[in-house]
Amino acid sequence: MTEPFTRVAALPDHVGETVTLNGWLYNARGSKGLRFLELRDGSGLVQVVVNQEAVGEASWEAAASLTQESAFRVVGEVRADERQEGGVEVQAASVEVLALAEPYPITPKEHGVEFLMDRRHLWLRSRRQWAAMRVRNRIIMAIHGYFQGEGYVQMDAPVLTGNAVEGTSTLFELDYFDEPAYLTQSGQLHGEAMAMAHGKIYTFGPTFRAEKSKTRRHLTEFWMIEPEMAFYDLDMNMDVAEELLAAIVEAVTADCQPELAILERDVDALRASAQTPFPRLSYTEAVDLLTSDATQLMLDAEQEGLEDERHALEQERDQNRQAHGQAKKGEKRRIDAREIEINVRLDEIAEGLRNVPQWKASAAAFEWGADFGGSDETILTRHYTTPIIVHRYPAAVKAFYMKRDPEDDRLALGMDVLAPEGYGEIIGGGERATDLDFLRQQVEAHGLPESAFDWYFDLRRYGSVPHAGFGLGLERTVAWVCGLPHVRETAPFPRLLGRLHP
């Protein structure tokens, strides 16, 4: 529709024209007779220049009265200006206050995690959070674009279920008219039913895990994309996962340059991630790599690097502290800010130095048959620059519905995609078991109630065919693409252990 005002993002197309802008004050600077207002309207940021001599008394006082996050309207001329980030600024003809804001808690300075999470509803307005949500949006569109282009049908799995797919300890249970029900952990079983109706489908919806995990990779509520394809085997499944991730990275690097710049994402490293094919290691090969001399050498090098960095930082901090006494005010401020930076990094290094020896020991002692821990996955990915695919895990560590490897009965035809740069598992999936008797045995062996799976067994009774699929964790993918250290910044209102508000 046609709007009666202009969006900041569209300003480069209106140079020389007079426009009306509606927005909020992101920050302000000024001197006598001249004020610079940073206007934020959701589509971007632009600097509005208010010259006392060029506007009326009312506009000048309106501009002077604006507090951070006050809503205001500006009418002014768009001018090209090389000094500005978007290449334009607006010379105000009039400024009108729409709503003065009370003192705003989130200043353009640094804040702690708890403080910001308690104000997530306001934090969303900040630049980095804004950029991350824009990238999330682009990723979502890229996922739909890929699947729709390949002929998949998007279908929704139920959120409320009676089935526990992978154990009951991590389910949110609720009362469904006097019957126990659960929030879904995965749409996969229903996805298989839908694939038998439509051939290729994907679900895109929320999933819930009541895991008491407090780590940078876990949410209790997260969005999962689960394609399921009839007549696909494990190799075809891996092809889909690889193409999907490459399409996501391609879309974001093509369309989200400004957002990635705000996030200070290393775009070259991200582009390298899109290079297909991704290395594919069997579980057995991955175990060999994990227990190899190459892994030990890599970790030794990492430890030395951390120790060198710690030494250099400690020297710098001592020198800064000596200089602090005679420093001028501005210099003191710089030294204080640097001290905080150094302390944060030293804490990270200390944690790394505690971790690396444990990682070394656990990697060297790893025995075939166990599942990979978080550190093992990190070590595997550090050997590569792109995501890697690990396939054919021991059946004992995988879900009951996985098909066995016909060449080795100990193995399941499962696969995980591990993202580079320490982001870890973003995809898990595999080829599904097709044989009814085998599935019955598996349900019993896993101690699951057979009655709850009767409808699922129907899929094997009525035209069972080879099929495969996987689940992609949206928030982990966003974290990786944005280079964010924690999944809590990848969802508008993340739900974590101990975090239900706002």
Add this chain to the structure above:
RNA sequence: UCCUCGGUAGCUCAGUGGUAGAGCGUUCGACUGUUAAUCGAAAUGUCGUAGGUUCAAAUCCUACCCGGGGAGCCA
């Protein structure tokens, strides 16, 4: 559940037994091109809570509360 780090001004943090500190933010003042503007001045504290040791505790000890990171589990 376990391990580990932390809680000091509105915010981010220094301060490790001897008078409670800095920067930012806020308020006031200066400044016509600033980019987290700059410069000057002012106000701002239950040092997480409760006990204990001591002439003296933000600092040492104990318990508890809250938060960060990690293990297990997983996307």
